[in-house]
Structure formats: structure tokens, C-alpha cells
Amino acid sequence: MDNEVVGIEKKRGFWLSAFLVLMFIANPLSSFTYFSNPDLMVNAFPKATPEIIYFMAFMAIVNLFLAIAIWRWLKWGVYGFYISISIAFVINMYLEIGVVGALVGTLGGVLIFFTTKKRWQHFA
Numbered sequence: 002m003d004n005e006v007v008g009i010e011k012k013r014g015f016w017l018s019a020f021l022v023l024m025f026i027a028n029p030l031s032s033f034t035y036f037s038n039p040d041l042m043v044n045a046f047p048k049a050t051p052e053i054i055y056f057m058a059f060m061a062i063v064n065l066f067l068a069i070a071i072w073r074w075l076k077w078g079v080y081g082f083y084i085s086i087s088i089a090f091v092i093n094m095y096l097e098i099g100v101v102g103a104l105v106g107t108l109g110g111v112l113i114f115f116t117t118k119k120r121w122q123h124f125a
Contacts, residue, residue, distance in 0.1 A: 011123045017116035024068035032061035046096045076124040079117055086110035
């Protein structure tokens, strides 16, 4: 009798993979934009301060690491992403983006929830 443990193949699926790749691209670009030209955002949103913009740049870097963690099947990446989405929602409400605009910002969290729910057993 063979005592080998048969590994379960982990498949991300199209939507999770596509969203993570988008995060790998968009977050560094967002962070670069926020750090290199904070005045652009301050002018676009009257309640924005340079400190808020720099914090958003920092959060974009954090989101990149969270996306890498999710790609590597780490649960803390998913939980961290939910926290990040919640922080972004509060900031969007403060910046008076509006409820609809702030809720649109939570769609990434909804996508992560539905694309990881059936794969949760793969996460460590």
C-alpha cells in the first residue's frame, strides 16, 4: 500500500486571477501617482489633504502585498484586504465621494469574497 499523500490541485479561477493581476498593476501605479503628484488629488477632492493622499499611497503598497499574499494562498491576505477596503470606504465617505462611489470601491472586496469562498480550504 502506498502511503503517499495526494496533493489537491489549487486553482484560482479566471476572476480571482484576473483581479489579482489587476491589483499587481494598479496598486503600484496608484501609489506612484499619489506619491509623485499629491496636488492632483488634493485639487480633485477639496477635503483631501496631502497626509490623506500619502496614506492612500501607503495603502496602495499594502494592497500590493495583500494581493501577493492572496496569490500565495494566505488567509491573512484576504482578511487584510477586507480591512483595507473598509478603510478606503471611510476615506471615500470623508472625501465626499458619495455613498454610491464609496460602495463601488467595495466591489473588490465582494469579488474577493465570492472568488475565495469555494477555495477557502486552499488558504493557510
